[in-house]
Amino acid sequence: MTALRCARRGDHIAVLDRDGDAARTVAQEALTHGAKSSIGMTADVTHEIEVEDAFAHVNETMGPIWGLFANAAVDHGGLIHELPLETWNAVIATNLTGVFLSCKYALRQMLAACSGGSIVCASSPGASVAFSAGGAGAYSASKGGVSALVRCMAIDYAMHGIRVNAIVPGATETKLMWNNVPPARIAGMRDQLHKEIPLGRIAAPEEPANAIAWLLSDDSSYVTGSELVCDGGVLAKASISV
Numbered sequence: 001m002t003a004l005r006c007a008r009r010g011d012h013i014a015v016l017d018r019d020g021d022a023a024r025t026v027a028q029e030a031l032t033h034g035a036k037s038s039i040g041m042t043a044d045v046t047h048e049i050e051v052e053d054a055f056a057h058v059n060e061t062m063g064p065i066w067g068l069f070a071n072a073a074v075d076h077g078g079l080i081h082e083l084p085l086e087t088w089n090a091v092i093a094t095n096l097t098g099v100f101l102s103c104k105y106a107l108r109q110m111l112a113a114c115s116g117g118s119i120v121c122a123s124s125p126g127a128s129v130a131f132s133a134g135g136a137g138a139y140s141a142s143k144g145g146v147s148a149l150v151r152c153m154a155i156d157y158a159m160h161g162i163r164v165n166a167i168v169p170g171a172t173e174t175k176l177m178w179n180n181v182p183p184a185r186i187a188g189m190r191d192q193l194h195k196e197i198p199l200g201r202i203a204a205p206e207e208p209a210n211a212i213a214w215l216l217s218d219d220s221s222y223v224t225g226s227e228l229v230c231d232g233g234v235l236a237k238a239s240i241s242v
Helices: 002-007 020-032 046-063 087-111 137-160 185-196 206-215
Strands: 013-015 037-042 067-070 117-122 160-167 228-229
Touching: 002 013, 002 020, 002 206, 013 020, 013 046, 020 037, 020 228, 046 087, 046 117, 067 087, 087 117, 087 160, 087 228, 117 206, 137 160, 160 206, 206 228
Parallel strands: 013 037, 067 117, 117 160, 160 228
Antiparallel strands: none
8 A cells, every 4th residue: 555655656666575466466556556667576575585686676677775665564473372483483584574674675775875765664553562462472572673673773874864764553454454363253353443442443554554655755854763653542542441
């Protein structure tokens, strides 16, 4: 959704996904939304060579990267004492190491081009608070790492005119939202969330996408090292009814 939002303002769009067909489909759709150019590529962000090659191809075909949205994520739940190491490693590899690798190769291009840039990384309310449903230790730890990484990169690269921020989306109607919810329970869970979210509804995908597009634009030129919370008021709300 962010790619399409940025396409509408005429950006060059590159979409990376381990599902190459999905990436190419979004890239084609971006062209119909107004992108100046668009490519979709297969890349698994847990494999450094694939990230390096994909970013090099973007540089060759479109020029150096100016804006990056690093958002690949998986959510495999489980209580820590029962969680297999393989599951923990898979979550960290995608959600945190994948962000690191994407930023690493984007930053190299930005520094070489000497033209500044904007990086947005996907964090989560889980980086700051525990989810009431529980079993999100690996996911929350990975997102806490993303938020810490964002703050450090913002300081390290500010002198180069490169801004780094985090988006903190709340409940949003995406596949990942319902990844750990049995299909028969989704409708009831959705109704419950509508009661608990201060704005009274789950976000449409376009809503966090608009916030991300703003962070990727010059309209946010004095914003760096921040977490833009787009969660309908969840983090502002006390958990007890007094």
